[in-house]
Amino acid sequence: MHVVVTGGGGFLGSHLCDALLRRDDRVLCVDDFSTGNPENTAHLAGHPGFTFIRADVTDAFDVPGPVDAVAHLASPASPPDYHRRPLETLAVGSRGTENALRLAERHRARFVLASTSEVYGDPVVHPQREDYWGNVNPVGPRSVYDEAKRFAEALSTAYRRSLAVNVGIARIFNTYGPRMRPHDGRVVSTFIRQALDGEPLTIYGDGSQTRSFCYVDDLVRGIVSMIDSDLPGPVNLGNPSERTVRALAELVREATGSASGLDFRPLPVDDPARRRPVITRAQHQLGWFPLVTIEEGLRHTVEWFRSRHDRTPAERTAPEPVRR
Numbered sequence: 001m002h003v004v005v006t007g008g009g010g011f012l013g014s015h016l017c018d019a020l021l022r023r024d025d026r027v028l029c030v031d032d033f034s035t036g037n038p039e040n041t042a043h044l045a046g047h048p049g050f051t052f053i054r055a056d057v058t059d060a061f062d063v064p065g066p067v068d069a070v071a072h073l074a075s076p077a078s079p080p081d082y083h084r085r086p087l088e089t090l091a092v093g094s095r096g097t098e099n100a101l102r103l104a105e106r107h108r109a110r111f112v113l114a115s116t117s118e119v120y121g122d123p124v125v126h127p128q129r130e131d132y133w134g135n136v137n138p139v140g141p142r143s144v145y146d147e148a149k150r151f152a153e154a155l156s157t158a159y160r161r162s163l164a165v166n167v168g169i170a171r172i173f174n175t176y177g178p179r180m181r182p183h184d185g186r187v188v189s190t191f192i193r194q195a196l197d198g199e200p201l202t203i204y205g206d207g208s209q210t211r212s213f214c215y216v217d218d219l220v221r222g223i224v225s226m227i228d229s230d231l232p233g234p235v236n237l238g239n240p241s242e243r244t245v246r247a248l249a250e251l252v253r254e255a256t257g258s259a260s261g262l263d264f265r266p267l268p269v270d271d272p273a274r275r276r277p278v279i280t281r282a283q284h285q286l287g288w289f290p291l292v293t294i295e296e297g298l299r300h301t302v303e304w305f306r307s308r309h310d311r312t313p314a315e316r317t318a319p320e321p322v323r324r
Contacts, residue, residue, distance in 0.1 A: 002026045002067050003227065004109075006057050006100055007074030009036030011179045012114070012172075012216065016071060017041060019220045021049050028063050031074070032056045034088065035081045040179050057096035058088075067107035069227045072100040073114040075148065080185040086144040093148025094155070101159045101167075110166045112226045113156045115234065117173040117275060118146045127242075127276040130171065130234045140270040153234065160232060168226045173238025173277050177216030177297065178304035188213065191249055192302055195258035196309045205267035207246030212276045214239035215297035218290040225286040236277035239290040255298040256306075 003020050007013040008029030013036070017027045026049045029041060033054070044050040055061050057074045075092050076082040082089040097113065104111035120128045121136035136146045153169055160167035176188035183193070191201050214237070222237040243251075249262060282288045 001069055002028070002065065003069045003071060004028045004030060004063055004067055004103065005071045005073060006030045006096070007036065007072075007114075008052075009033055009038065009040050010073065010077070011040070011177075011181070012175060012219070013073040014040035014179060015177070015216050015220045016073065016223055017044065017050065019224055021047060025049065027051070028053065030055050030057060030061065034085070035076050035078075037179070037181065057099055058091045060099055060102075062103065062106070067103065067109045069110040069112065070100050070104040071112045071114070071223065071227060072097060072152075074100075075114075076145070077116075078181075078184040078186050079142070080183070082145040083141070089144045090148050093152045097152040097155050101156060101165060105159065105163055105165050110168065110227060110230075111156065111159075112168045112170060112223065113152055114223070115153050115169050115171045116145075116149045117171055117236070117238065117277065118142065119150050119153065119171060120272075120275075121146060122270060122272045123274065126274050127240065127278050128236070129278040130236055130281060137270050141268070142270050166230060168229065168231050169233035169235065170223055170226050171234050171236050171277075172219060173236065173275065174211045174213050175216055175219045175238075176213055177301050179216075180301070182305070187211065187245060187248065188252070188298075188301065189305075191252040192256065192305045195252050195256040195260050196305060198258065198260060200261045200263035201249045201252065202263050202265060203245055203249060204265050204271065206264065207249065207262075208244050209267075209271065210242045210244050210274045210276065211248070212239050212242050213248070213294055213297070214290050215292035215294075215300075218292050222282060222286065222288045225288050229286060231285055235282050235286065236279050237282060237288070238277040238279065239294075240277055240279055241294065242274075242276040243294070251294060251298055252302075255295070255302045
């Protein structure tokens, strides 16, 4: 297959590029590196199946040759990014999604939207099934990301119904693993960075809020399964093992061997109290379920962070050497 991956220079997108190339697909990665990192795909330079285009998906774009699938992952995805770039976040969810859909329509290609569990907002139904409509504050501090993804789902569904585009929607829950940015504001990367630096681990509220953490390799298997299927979705992709943020902090301290304390701060507005996916649809219709335990996943993630922690500041931002 020839697969276009928008946002392919990001944390999740770069792992998807790797997975597709491992099975001998051809990959065209589209990214402007506004939130991605050239280091994430540097090891793919020179790979015969990999092509990169530097572009902003909110501008119309086309690609040479036939396209079999479009995986639309482009979007700021962490709170600091979408708070810093609110208009860009809304634009990539609207114009960017439509440009990717038009590309899929022109090539009669499969289109997979990387949506998010944030479409459920601060849920009053727990755990979250795909038929739950959510509890989202449309004018709250998280709204630009939540509503961008909700609009992207509506737009993708309209293209499926009106223009017969082969659309699939994947709702991604908290994902972690190598290539996360240390300062991306996500809880796993923040805890690991703080633990390795010997700083207190920042917990908002009393730490009783829950999340479900899925290792990146598992999550990418789910996206690949969506690409290979004709399932319209939405389909929840995430690990149904629910843990409190306080418990995650303890796991990170154990994985890093850190003696860092805990720093409790006020809970942000609209921070979801509970989050856990029902993955029955993914299990029955895709044959997908997560395999990596959080202990194993954290060990791999900590090893990756530690390998970069000892580099100088200049080395941390320098691209990796090309491996052929």
